[in-house]
Amino acid sequence: MRLNLVLELLDVPGQLLDVLKPMGRLGANIVAVIHQRDVKTEEGKVPVQITIEGDEETLNRVITDLEDNEIPVMEVDGVLRREKITTILVGNIVDRDLKDTVSLLNMLPGVRVADLDLKMSASPEKSASKIVMEAQEGIKQEVLFKIKEIGELKGLLVINEI
Amino acid sequence: MKIVILGFGAVGRGVARVISLKKEYLQEKYGLQLDIVAAADRSGGAIFAEGLNPELLLKTKEETGKLSEYPDYGTKGISGVEILQKVEYDCLVEVTPTDIEDAEPALSHMMQALEDQKDVVTSNKGPLALSFSVLDDTARKNGVQFKYEASVGGAMPIINLAHDTLAGSNIESVYGILNGTTNYILSRMAKEGSSYEQTLNEAQELGIAETNPTQDVDGWDAACKIVILANSILNLKATLKDVKVEGISNITPESIALAKKEGYLIKLISEASPESLEVSPRLVKEGSPFSVEGTLNVATLKTDLAEDVTVVGKGAGSIETASAILSDLVNIWKASK
Numbered sequence: 001m002r003l004n005l006v007l008e009l010l011d012v013p014g015q016l017l018d019v020l021k022p023m024g025r026l027g028a029n030i031v032a033v034i035h036q037r038d039v040k041t042e043e044g045k046v047p048v049q050i051t052i053e054g055d056e057e058t059l060n061r062v063i064t065d066l067e068d069n070e071i072p073v074m075e076v077d078g079v080l081r082r083e084k085i086t087t088i089l090v091g092n093i094v095d096r097d098l099k100d101t102v103s104l105l106n107m108l109p110g111v112r113v114a115d116l117d118l119k120m121s122a123s124p125e126k127s128a129s130k131i132v133m134e135a136q137e138g139i140k141q142e143v144l145f146k147i148k149e150i151g152e153l154k155g156l157l158v159i160n161e162i
Numbered sequence: 163m164k165i166v167i168l169g170f171g172a173v174g175r176g177v178a179r180v181i182s183l184k185k186e187y188l189q190e191k192y193g194l195q196l197d198i199v200a201a202a203d204r205s206g207g208a209i210f211a212e213g214l215n216p217e218l219l220l221k222t223k224e225e226t227g228k229l230s231e232y233p234d235y236g237t238k239g240i241s242g243v244e245i246l247q248k249v250e251y252d253c254l255v256e257v258t259p260t261d262i263e264d265a266e267p268a269l270s271h272m273m274q275a276l277e278d279q280k281d282v283v284t285s286n287k288g289p290l291a292l293s294f295s296v297l298d299d300t301a302r303k304n305g306v307q308f309k310y311e312a313s314v315g316g317a318m319p320i321i322n323l324a325h326d327t328l329a330g331s332n333i334e335s336v337y338g339i340l341n342g343t344t345n346y347i348l349s350r351m352a353k354e355g356s357s358y359e360q361t362l363n364e365a366q367e368l369g370i371a372e373t374n375p376t377q378d379v380d381g382w383d384a385a386c387k388i389v390i391l392a393n394s395i396l397n398l399k400a401t402l403k404d405v406k407v408e409g410i411s412n413i414t415p416e417s418i419a420l421a422k423k424e425g426y427l428i429k430l431i432s433e434a435s436p437e438s439l440e441v442s443p444r445l446v447k448e449g450s451p452f453s454v455e456g457t458l459n460v461a462t463l464k465t466d467l468a469e470d471v472t473v474v475g476k477g478a479g480s481i482e483t484a485s486a487i488l489s490d491l492v493n494i495w496k497a498s499k
Contacts, residue, residue: 086445088417117423126416128414157443159417160442161444162445
């Protein structure tokens with residue numbers, strides 16, 4: 001059987017090879033690689049489409065191996081594996097321990113903070129931060145709800161996606 | 163069809179104007195003749211069984227500020243309820259100023275009419291947001307029509323769209339931008355990078371925001387509307403106190419700039435589903451149907467069969483809101499035949 005994967009890789013030399021080599025070693029046949037360096041994600045990563053062939057067991061091993069090595073598998077056969085969740089917090093963010101906010105988010109099962117942006121205002125209580133998270137498919141609503149809870153706990157205004 | 167108009171502010175005047183404008187159209191297209199047998203404002207009212215002249219009502223209001231000054235048929239100090247008890251009519255058009263604390267005097271007007279087995283059309287959010295079930299039950303019990311398309315989103319069709327056009331589809335949730343003033347402020351902040359206070363001032367100077375803007379900017383106007391949609395479309399027995407409300411006064415230019423960097427806009431979104439009833443600033447994708455600018459309203463119905471259905475329209479304005487009232491009147495007329 002065949003499997004189409006979409007991965008997100010850092011745009012540095014050797015990355016693609018590091019991903020492809022273990023696939024061959026595990027016994028999967030690489031059918032196609034589409035690598036467009038001019039399309040980049042917000043974090044500067046390059047989405048790479050890889051089609052591999054093999055028996056089910058082998059293909060599953062490849063996916064597990066990728067995930068074990070913390071290579072983000074965004075899509076498998078057109079189905080999203082991970083989705084992005086963006087949220088904005090307004091308030092005295094630094095004072096309310098930004099590091100702790102990020103750890104609280106990282107502690108949510110299946111969630112990883114992927115990007116953080118901070119914009120300070122002349123009055124600290126009006127500072128804003130943008131947090132982009134990657135989450136397992138299907139838990140978005142739950143994560144949004146948790147973010148609200150964290151915001152309430154820290155007295156921050158939470159602006160979630162619809 | 164004989165109608166009584168209670169309230170002669172922007173919406174009431176709009177109703178008189180569209181009745182005058184569309185007189186021949188309504189006659190030709192539907193065989194409908196709308197006679198205003200009474201109209202009232204704070205000063206009192208005017209009553210004439212054969213029908214008041216809408217143009218003369220508008221002129222009287224404009225020149226004297228008081229409908230009680232209407233030539234020959236004006237009465238000083240007569241109350242809305244008194245008029246309803248006194249006059250022979252088919253349908254009440256309730257458009258008095260909205261009150262979200264006790265819903266009066268509109269609630270008494272509507273209850274009086276419904277119990278007298280008269281149809282009611284309204285744009286008045288207060289009574290619907292506070293006492294939806296009572297009004298709806300009273301209308302059912304008395305076998306009369308109770309319509310309020312104009313109460314949510316002005317000219318934007320949403321309630322009748324859900325009830326009639328999408329009949330057969332189960333509607334799972336509703337969300338939308340239901341307040342034009344806040345949408346104007348947030349759109350301007352996104353475009354100009356200006357502060358909230360500055361932009362609110364500008365909106366007030368342009369007459370888009372009221373001198374006391376609390377109901378709009380703190381989200382209460384939007385909250386009233388989402389309660390109406392929750393009751394009417396989702397059959398949730400909710401009132402205003404069940405809504406989690408967060409306004410836009412804490413939105414900063416910094417937060418808007420960060421959102422923009424990620425391809426988002428910040429909008430004041432009202433949402434109703436069996437799980438949540440809330441008004442809060444949210445992120446919407448730039449270029450999505452929710453990225454509307456200015457005072458426009460937009461709403462999406464999530465349905466089981468038709469998936470997402472989204473409508474956009476003018477959320478306020480005298481004639482625009484009156485258009486929704488007129489459509490309710492026409493529908494009542496069609497149903498009565």
